[in-house]
Amino acid sequence: QAVVTQEPSLTVSPGGTVTLTCGSNTGPVTSGHSPLWLQQKPGQAPRTFISNTNIKHSWTPARFSGSLLGGKAALTLSGAQPEDEAEYYCLVSYSGAHVFGGGTKLTVL
Amino acid sequence: QVQLVQSGAEVKKAGASVRVSCQTSGYSFTTFYIHWVRHVPGQGLQWLGRINPYSGGAESPQRFQGRVTMTRDTSLNTAYMDLDRLSSDDTGVYYCATGTASPFDFWGQGTLVTVSS
Numbered sequence: 001q002a003v004v005t006q007e008p009s010l011t012v013s014p015g016g017t018v019t020l021t022c023g024s025n026t027g028p029v030t031s032g033h034s035p036l037w038l039q040q041k042p043g044q045a046p047r048t049f050i051s052n053t054n055i056k057h058s059w060t061p062a063r064f065s066g067s068l069l070g071g072k073a074a075l076t077l078s079g080a081q082p083e084d085e086a087e088y089y090c091l092v093s094y095s096g097a098h099v100f101g102g103g104t105k106l107t108v109l
Numbered sequence: 110q111v112q113l114v115q116s117g118a119e120v121k122k123a124g125a126s127v128r129v130s131c132q133t134s135g136y137s138f139t140t141f142y143i144h145w146v147r148h149v150p151g152q153g154l155q156w157l158g159r160i161n162p163y164s165g166g167a168e169s170p171q172r173f174q175g176r177v178t179m180t181r182d183t184s185l186n187t188a189y190m191d192l193d194r195l196s197s198d199d200t201g202v203y204y205c206a207t208g209t210a211s212p213f214d215f216w217g218q219g220t221l222v223t224v225s226s
Contacts, residue, residue, distance in 0.1 A: 036211060038213070048216075052211055098159075101153075
């Protein structure tokens with residue numbers, strides 16, 4: 001089974017910018033993998049913020065954006081807020097099978 | 110609006126089975142796959158598989174094949190996930206999810222499954 005990798009943890013200052021990445025051991029992540037980004041806070045269900053590489057949902061704050069960067073999927077947060085502190089997971093799709101990354105714990109400090 | 114409401118928390122003995130239900134509303138049940146995901150402490154999110162509510166066909170990753178069974182009742186707009194031969198490693202929160210624009214737009218509230226030895 002494919003393995004999807006993310007940074008275990010990142011820290012960003014309030015108002016700062018941070019980029020989380022999502023790689024695959026099978027090769028470059030492309031739009032064909034329909035990469036997806038979810039936010040999860042303790043005790044809450046995950047919320048999908050970005051679908052299909054860069055499509056935002058109606059509930060996605062404008063400060064979040066998705067892209068492809070250097071063979072990986074990327075989630076960029078510009079203007080971090082304290083409420084953005086959470087675990088972020090990416091999901092990569094392989095011909096109908098879905099694999100989550102290990103998650104990135106984002107601290108806003 | 111789309112809603113997924115899951116069954117309540119379960120406590121099971123090791124070796125037993127558990128069934129989690131996911132009742133949907135606000136959309137046409139047979140149109141979109143229902144996915145099952147779990148959050149195991151220390152292991153992050155894991156995809157357990159998906160079911161096509163129209164055909165009843167289901168798929169799951171190899172590591173869960175033979176242990177996970179996904180079914181649905183179209184008359185109740187409800188999907189079910191059975192997990193057999195439980196161990197303490199299966200303790201976690203189980204979610205159902207579906208989507209219109211993408212597979213995981215909407216999530217259930219989660220069901221805590223606790224496995225005791």
